[in-house]
Amino acid sequence: MKRNNYNINSYISTTYVISQRRLTLIASLGVTIGIAIYIFMISLSSGVDRFSTASIFKNTSHIKIYKNEKISAPLIDNDGKNIGVIINPRIVPESDRIVNPLQLIDLLNRQTSVQSVSPQVSANVFYAAGKSQISGHIVSINEEADRMFNIGSTIVEGSMEDMHNTANGIIPGVGVAEKLNARLGDNISITSSRNVTKILKVVGLFSTKNQGTDDTKSYVNMPVAQQLLAEGPDYVSVINVNITDYDKAVSVARHFSFLTGYDAEDWITANESTVASEDMRALLFSAISFSILLVAGFGIYNILNMTIKQKIDEIAILKAMGFQGKDVIRIFVQQGLIIGLIGMLLGVILSSILIFLVSKVYIGGDIGFFPVVFEFSIFAEGLLFGLIITICAGYIPARKAANVDPVAILRK
Amino acid sequence: MPSEPVLQTDKIIKYFHEPVKFKVLDGISIAINRGEFVSLVGKSGSGKSTLLYVLSTMDTDYEGRLKIDGETITGQKQNSLATIRNEKIGFVFQFHYLLPEFTCLKNVMIPALRLGKYSYREIEEKAYHKLEILGMKEQALKLSSKLSGGQQQRVAIARALINDPLIIMGDEPTGNLDSKNTDIVFDIFRQLSQEEKQTILVVTHDNDFAQKSDRIIEMKDGGINMRL
Numbered sequence A: 001m002k003r004n005n006y007n008i009n010s011y012i013s014t015t016y017v018i019s020q021r022r023l024t025l026i027a028s029l030g031v032t033i034g035i036a037i038y039i040f041m042i043s044l045s046s047g048v049d050r051f052s053t054a055s056i057f058k059n060t061s062h063i064k065i066y067k068n069e070k071i072s073a074p075l076i077d078n079d080g081k082n083i084g085v086i087i088n089p090r091i092v093p094e095s096d097r098i099v100n101p102l103q104l105i106d107l108l109n110r111q112t113s114v115q116s117v118s119p120q121v122s123a124n125v126f127y128a129a130g131k132s133q134i135s136g137h138i139v140s141i142n143e144e145a146d147r148m149f150n151i152g153s154t155i156v157e158g159s160m161e162d163m164h165n166t167a168n169g170i171i172p173g174v175g176v177a178e179k180l181n182a183r184l185g186d187n188i189s190i191t192s193s194r195n196v197t198k199i200l201k202v203v204g205l206f207s208t209k210n211q212g213t214d215d216t217k218s219y220v221n222m223p224v225a226q227q228l229l230a231e232g233p234d235y236v237s238v239i240n241v242n243i244t245d246y247d248k249a250v251s252v253a254r255h256f257s258f259l260t261g262y263d264a265e266d267w268i269t270a271n272e273s274t275v276a277s278e279d280m281r282a283l284l285f286s287a288i289s290f291s292i293l294l295v296a297g298f299g300i301y302n303i304l305n306m307t308i309k310q311k312i313d314e315i316a317i318l319k320a321m322g323f324q325g326k327d328v329i330r331i332f333v334q335q336g337l338i339i340g341l342i343g344m345l346l347g348v349i350l351s352s353i354l355i356f357l358v359s360k361v362y363i364g365g366d367i368g369f370f371p372v373v374f375e376f377s378i379f380a381e382g383l384l385f386g387l388i389i390t391i392c393a394g395y396i397p398a399r400k401a402a403n404v405d406p407v408a409i410l411r412k
Numbered sequence B: 001m002p003s004e005p006v007l008q009t010d011k012i013i014k015y016f017h018e019p020v021k022f023k024v025l026d027g028i029s030i031a032i033n034r035g036e037f038v039s040l041v042g043k044s045g046s047g048k049s050t051l052l053y054v055l056s057t058m059d060t061d062y063e064g065r066l067k068i069d070g071e072t073i074t075g076q077k078q079n080s081l082a083t084i085r086n087e088k089i090g091f092v093f094q095f096h097y098l099l100p101e102f103t104c105l106k107n108v109m110i111p112a113l114r115l116g117k118y119s120y121r122e123i124e125e126k127a128y129h130k131l132e133i134l135g136m137k138e139q140a141l142k143l144s145s146k147l148s149g150g151q152q153q154r155v156a157i158a159r160a161l162i163n164d165p166l167i168i169m170g171d172e173p174t175g176n177l178d179s180k181n182t183d184i185v186f187d188i189f190r191q192l193s194q195e196e197k198q199t200i201l202v203v204t205h206d207n208d209f210a211q212k213s214d215r216i217i218e219m220k221d222g223g224i225n226m227r228l
């Protein structure tokens, strides 16, 4: 029955917004600051999170499969009732090995959740430097490991190629090389805890910009690592597995442990304190930014409350002339929405500028530029919260206005 | 076929509870026909305004029955009452109650835009026409807050007329006007009732004004004074 699409409610709320330019602007700026801080803080927090997760994955695979050392169990089951059994628990010798690792790798590779599998042998060693010795560790390297941990990108001298072509090659960290005064092509001598000594040729140097790693770690080929431990070619200390969705690592690891009969440790459990502090920081950031957004909501609530108090006579006459409660609600919710949307638009611009500026801040070390993310989903989330708060901040006073009794106002 | 009254009440009773319970309307039964120009008079406090607000459908807290245009109003929901007011009733109060941030033209257009029966252009044209009837066409594009009191009241009357309502109700609409403006308003009401067959019900303290109208209803202590 409506012959025109002209929306009188919109017209009224727009007029109110325009005639209260200054107040509108102030309330909008409140929203701008709220939205900008929200988006900016969450972007920072996600950036730092992503960086710290990425640095975990430089050394840790999503899931690590290994054989835990076993403690010898008493021969008689001690149910603690009658017999006091004297036991002398020890580590069972030779228990820390994965039997038939090739078959296990094959089994893992067949799982749909698996992206890549890489066996690894690692050992603690001493690097011989003149008369003194430097302690450190060696880790076996192969093509899968290179891909998994992106080792190639940390090579600063020499190359991965040379490593594959040189059976007794070694790639020490820059710190190790410096302490040993070793250059590309030099030979260095390392001794393992099993007292095996090997002379290895430096075919490359790596730098992770993390001093603790660069000063102790070296990569060697798998057979060298096995020989240093006095083990045969089927010895593997750990099988590293990367899966397609690392957020599911906990449940996938549980499944692998069941599947293989070995221990399977996911990266989240392995880095519990790091992950926990990440979660805590994310929660803190969200709480702070959400509170700021709420304060911005109060700005809108305030201006609408004021408008409604000021315009109570106008609301009464509109109702007398046939405006329904829902028309009045629309008028004021829309006024709130206009204020909120202006604020949100400016907030998106402001937060983009802030993120851009911070992403140009150079921190150095293995961090480089400040790790901040520029992500649509964070903006969308900020705008969604902004919208919800705006609508609530508009609706509460608007409902009060809708319930105004025109008789009480007009007969004064 | 005798035409049904436009406005009809059956024993309307209303109480106020504050500060003490008292009967402000005591069984009001009236019937007003189409095109009648009726003045509602009586001493201050006799219940004229209270009755008018009940008749306007805005006050629903009463006993008895109210019919407008043959339709029973009593018991209807707020939203349908709002629609009835929008379509069938035009109001003029002692104070103009114009929206100060809007032009006179827009103020007049608002009830019609709410009703949405005509296109925007048609509504604008009608609004100009109503303003012209009240001699306010020249001021159409001025903000309503920039006019004199008499001019504002005339714009408020134009606004009450925009939807060509069946009934025009006024609570002392000339109360704040000088005699010249009062005469203008009277003539317009007279013309609307005679030529447009619109029904006029006006509360007034102005004896001349009341005497010139078609019928006077006098209230006394919440009832109709049958002296006339």
Ligand SMILES: Nc1ncnc2c1ncn2[C@@H]1O[C@H](COP(=O)(O)OP(=O)(O)O)[C@@H](O)[C@H]1O
Residues within 6 Å of the ligand: B016, B017, B018, B019, B024, B042, B043, B044, B045, B046, B047, B048, B049, B050, B051
């Ligand atoms: N909201 C109210 N609460 C209590 N009493 C009221 C209220 N409004 C009006 N009254 C009383 O009701 C009586 C009738 O008032 P009213 O209808 O305004 O009279 P009139 O318009 O004829 O001067 C008066 O005694 C007035 O004091």
Ligand SMILES: [Mg+2]
Residues within 6 Å of the ligand: B048, B049, B050
């Ligand atoms: Mg009165």
